[in-house]
Amino acid sequence: MYKVLIVDDEIFVRKGLIKILNECSLQFEICGEAENGEQALTLIEQLNPELVIADIRMPVLDGLGLIQKVKTELKQQPIFIILSGYADFSYAQQAFRYNVSDYILKPVDEQELTAALNKITRTLNQKQLLSITKEKPLVETVIESLLQTQPDDQVMERIAYALELPLSSSYTYVIAEVQDQLPPGEMDYMPALKTSLQHYFRQEVQTLLLHVRTNNQYGIIVPELWMDERNRGERSSYSNLLDTLEREAGTTLAFFIGHKVSHLKQIVVSGASAEKCLNYRFAAGFQGIYMADELLELPLYYFDIDEGLHSKLIYEVEANNAVGYSTVVDAIFTLFQERHFAPGAVTNTIRRSMIAIINIIRQLEGDENTLQWMTELLHWPLKYRNLHQLKQVFQLFIGEAAEYIAEKRGGKSEGNIEKIKKYIDGHYRENIYLKGIASDFDMNPVYLGQLFRKTYGVYFNEYLLTLRIEEAKRLLRQTKKRMYEIAELVGFQNADYFATQFEKLENMTPTDYRNLMIGQ
Structure with a gap:
C-alpha cells in the first residue's frame, strides 16, 4: 500500500477525498491530514508519504509554496496532485514547473481522481521496481x-x-x-x-x-x-x-x-x-x-438449467426418492460440464434449488437452519472449488433436506393424495386451485401437481375441468337454468369462459348440447 497525505484548509473537502480513496479500492491508504502547507511540510518529513493531494490556495503556506519547499528542503520527494478552483486555473498551471503529476478542478470528480490515482499507481510500481537489487529482489512487487x-x-x-x-x-x-x-x-x-x-x-x-x-x-x-x-x-x-x-x-x-x-x-x-x-x-x-x-475458444454458458429439470429435482426431493433426486443431480452436473457453465450460472442453479427447498421447509413450519449441510452449501464458493467437491456437498444437502421434509410431513405424501382427490371431488364447484389446496395440505404446488398426475394419469386442471363439465352436462339435461347460472354452479366465474371450455371438451356449445338432449 502507498501512503497518501491530504492537505486542504476545508475539512469537508478532506473528508470527501478520504471517502473516495477508501471506496476506489486502489493501492493507497491515508496516513495523515493537514489544513495548511506548513503542517503538511512537517507531516511529509515525519510520515514519508508517496503521494500528497494538496489544495493550491491555503493559509500560512499555499500549495505551490509547499511543493517548492519539498523540492528544495526535504530528502523525501512525494508525487503531488494539486486541487484548484476554476478561478485558480492559470495559477495552477505554474505547478507544472515543479513536475506535479496532475491537477484536478474542484469540486472533485470521483472518476477523474480515480484515473489520476491509477496513473500514479503505475508510476510508483515502476519506481519501486527500479529499487530491485540482485541480492534482494522484491518478488511480490x-x-x-x-x-x-x-x-x-x-x-x-x-x-x-x-x-x-x-x-x-x-x-x-x-x-x-x-x-x-x-x-x-x-x-x-x-x-x-x-x-x-x-x-x-x-x-x-x-x-x-x-x-x-x-x-x-x-x-x-x-x-x-x-x-x-x-x-x-x-x-x-x-x-x-x-x-x-x-x-x-x-x-x-x-x-x-x-x-x-x-x-x-x-x-x-x-x-x-x-x-x-x-x-x-x-x-x-x-x-x-x-x-x-x-x-478460451469454447463458449461459456451463462443461463440457468431448464425449468423441467429443476421441477423434477424438487419433486424427487419432496417424494424423498433417493434414486430419483440422485439421478437428477447427476444430470444437472453433467450439464454443468458439457455446456461449460460459467461459475455465476452454477451459483444461480444451486441457489435456485436451495430457495425452492427452503420454501417447502418453511411451509411445513420447519427450520432450514437445523440442516447440517445448509450453511456449508450457502458458502460453498469459499471452500468447494471444483465440480466433484460441489456435487458432493450438494448431494449431501439434498439428501438431508429430503429426509427432513419427509419427517415434517410425517411420510404421508402418498396417502394424502387420495384425501386430496376426495377433497377435489367434494369441492370442485367452488373456486379451488392447485396452489391453495397444496397450502392446505402442507405441500409444494409443483410437487402436488406432479404427484397427482403420476397417481391418476391426468393433470390437476384437466381433472378439475372434467368434473365441472360433467356436472354442467347434468344440469343442462335436467334443469332449465340459464347458462350463467350453470357456469356459476359448477365453479366458473365467467359464463363466456365456461362456454369456451365446454366446447373445447365436448366439441359443441352448451346450448347445442342442451338442444341435442331435448331432441333425443
Whole structure:
C-alpha cells in the first residue's frame, strides 16, 4: 500500500477525498491530514508519504509554496496532485514547473481522481521496481506490477538482471489453486510450494517468480527454459508438475494456465488469459489442468438449467426418492460440464434449488437452519472449488433436506393424495386451485401437481375441468337454468369462459348440447 497525505484548509473537502480513496479500492491508504502547507511540510518529513493531494490556495503556506519547499528542503520527494478552483486555473498551471503529476478542478470528480490515482499507481510500481537489487529482489512487487502493466524497457532490463532471466524468451503465467476444502487463508502453502517448485525446476539458488493471490491461489511465472528437459508436450509437463506439487504439499491443486508469451514484458497477456481460465473450472475432462489454449475458444454458458429439470429435482426431493433426486443431480452436473457453465450460472442453479427447498421447509413450519449441510452449501464458493467437491456437498444437502421434509410431513405424501382427490371431488364447484389446496395440505404446488398426475394419469386442471363439465352436462339435461347460472354452479366465474371450455371438451356449445338432449 502507498501512503497518501491530504492537505486542504476545508475539512469537508478532506473528508470527501478520504471517502473516495477508501471506496476506489486502489493501492493507497491515508496516513495523515493537514489544513495548511506548513503542517503538511512537517507531516511529509515525519510520515514519508508517496503521494500528497494538496489544495493550491491555503493559509500560512499555499500549495505551490509547499511543493517548492519539498523540492528544495526535504530528502523525501512525494508525487503531488494539486486541487484548484476554476478561478485558480492559470495559477495552477505554474505547478507544472515543479513536475506535479496532475491537477484536478474542484469540486472533485470521483472518476477523474480515480484515473489520476491509477496513473500514479503505475508510476510508483515502476519506481519501486527500479529499487530491485540482485541480492534482494522484491518478488511480490515484480509479479504484481508485471501483471498490471507492461513496464518500460529500462525497468524490464533491471528486472531481468535481478532475476537472471532473459527478456526475449517464452514465459507462462500459471494460477495454482489449492482445493483443500478449507476457508481462504487457513493454511499457508507458500513454503511447501516454493520448496517443491525449486526441486522440480532444479532452481534451488535462483529466485522463483511465485506470489500469493486471493482465494487460496498462488501465481507462478514459469520460464519455458526451466521445463525443456522434461517436456513431452505442454499438458503432460504441467500434469507432472501438478502431481509433484500435490504429493509434496499434501493437498489437491488445480492449474489454470495462461497463453505462452515470447517476452517477459508480455506476461500481463498470459496473466489475463489464466484469469479467464478460472471461468472454466466446471468444464469437463480437464483433470485439474485448465489451459487457455484449449479453453478460451469454447463458449461459456451463462443461463440457468431448464425449468423441467429443476421441477423434477424438487419433486424427487419432496417424494424423498433417493434414486430419483440422485439421478437428477447427476444430470444437472453433467450439464454443468458439457455446456461449460460459467461459475455465476452454477451459483444461480444451486441457489435456485436451495430457495425452492427452503420454501417447502418453511411451509411445513420447519427450520432450514437445523440442516447440517445448509450453511456449508450457502458458502460453498469459499471452500468447494471444483465440480466433484460441489456435487458432493450438494448431494449431501439434498439428501438431508429430503429426509427432513419427509419427517415434517410425517411420510404421508402418498396417502394424502387420495384425501386430496376426495377433497377435489367434494369441492370442485367452488373456486379451488392447485396452489391453495397444496397450502392446505402442507405441500409444494409443483410437487402436488406432479404427484397427482403420476397417481391418476391426468393433470390437476384437466381433472378439475372434467368434473365441472360433467356436472354442467347434468344440469343442462335436467334443469332449465340459464347458462350463467350453470357456469356459476359448477365453479366458473365467467359464463363466456365456461362456454369456451365446454366446447373445447365436448366439441359443441352448451346450448347445442342442451338442444341435442331435448331432441333425443
